[in-house]
Amino acid sequence: MAETEIGFISGTGPQGRGLAMRFALAGVRVAVGSRQAERAQATVDELNGLAAAQVGQGNLQPIVAGENHAVVSGSRFVMLTVPFEHAADTVRGYKDSFREGSVFVDVTVPLQFGKGDVQVVVPSQGSGSRQLRGILPESVPFTGAFKTLPAHVLEDIASPMDCDTFVFGDNREAKQQLMELIRRVPSLRPLDVGGISAAATVEGMTALVIRINRKQKSQAARFRVAGIP
Numbered sequence: 001m002a003e004t005e006i007g008f009i010s011g012t013g014p015q016g017r018g019l020a021m022r023f024a025l026a027g028v029r030v031a032v033g034s035r036q037a038e039r040a041q042a043t044v045d046e047l048n049g050l051a052a053a054q055v056g057q058g059n060l061q062p063i064v065a066g067e068n069h070a071v072v073s074g075s076r077f078v079m080l081t082v083p084f085e086h087a088a089d090t091v092r093g094y095k096d097s098f099r100e101g102s103v104f105v106d107v108t109v110p111l112q113f114g115k116g117d118v119q120v121v122v123p124s125q126g127s128g129s130r131q132l133r134g135i136l137p138e139s140v141p142f143t144g145a146f147k148t149l150p151a152h153v154l155e156d157i158a159s160p161m162d163c164d165t166f167v168f169g170d171n172r173e174a175k176q177q178l179m180e181l182i183r184r185v186p187s188l189r190p191l192d193v194g195g196i197s198a199a200a201t202v203e204g205m206t207a208l209v210i211r212i213n214r215k216q217k218s219q220a221a222r223f224r225v226a227g228i229p
């Protein structure tokens with residue numbers, strides 16, 4: 001598989017699909033991974049069709065597909081988009097496939113949904129990201145982003161993002177590079193919220209935005225912070 005700027009571990013769900021399209025439309029080389037290569041290919045065929053219908057074939061950076069291991073080893077930024085309950089096992093399964101210089105981006109959120117309720121299930125390490133940091137080799141810089149962005153908003157590619165995403169990580173260089181990448185997506189502003197100690201707060205804000213969406217009977221609520229130039 002040719003090298004890509006972004007690779008999604010199991011990017012076949014709504015969150016991975018939406019992020020993949022937004023970045024591809026911004027001209028970024030993206031790979032969508034899956035545990036099954038055929039499933040990744042079917043997803044990518046669909047996403048490329050949707051994205052081309054939006055901007056025309058000429059302007060599109062076509063998304064490529066692959067089995068997760070190949071996507072991890074071939075990507076600069078590796079984004080994890082599996083349900084949180086499978087995140088730890090997934091990271092264990094691919095942790096040796098990261099190439100030198102790549103950056104891990106955690107998109108997962110440890111949430112529990114009840115009837116009319118959503119709660120963060122706080123792991124003993126203090127946040128979902130801290131738990132995963134403990135599994136990933138220290139040599140791979142760990143960042144988090146996109147946790148509070150609803151998939152519905154990401155997948156609605158005809159509408160501008162028009163919001164902020166909170167970005168954290170202890171490796172300043174990796175975090176700055178990720179923020180540069182995010183700035184390529186029109187009207188999506190990355191906000192640096194500090195190191196991995198911010199993860200618990202950001203994960204809590206994801207539960208909050210889901211609550212807001214439910215109460216307002218919307219799927220499009222997201223955060224935009226006022227007061228910064």
Ligand SMILES: NC(=O)c1ccc[n+]([C@@H]2O[C@H](COP(=O)([O-])OP(=O)(O)OC[C@H]3O[C@@H](n4cnc5c(N)ncnc54)[C@H](OP(=O)(O)O)[C@@H]3O)[C@@H](O)[C@H]2O)c1
Nearest residue numbers: 010012013014015034035081082083084086108109150151
């Ligand atoms: N949906 C949202 O609005 C949203 C917003 C913010 C953050 N997030 C976070 O983003 C992540 C992905 O959300 P999603 O809604 O896209 O998830 P999802 O559709 O439930 O799952 C995404 C992919 O994970 C893989 N997967 C499913 N079960 C698995 C298992 N048992 N073991 C390993 N992999 C498995 C599947 O890919 P393959 O079968 O192709 O491998 C699946 O397509 C979650 O952690 C969620 O908390 C979601």
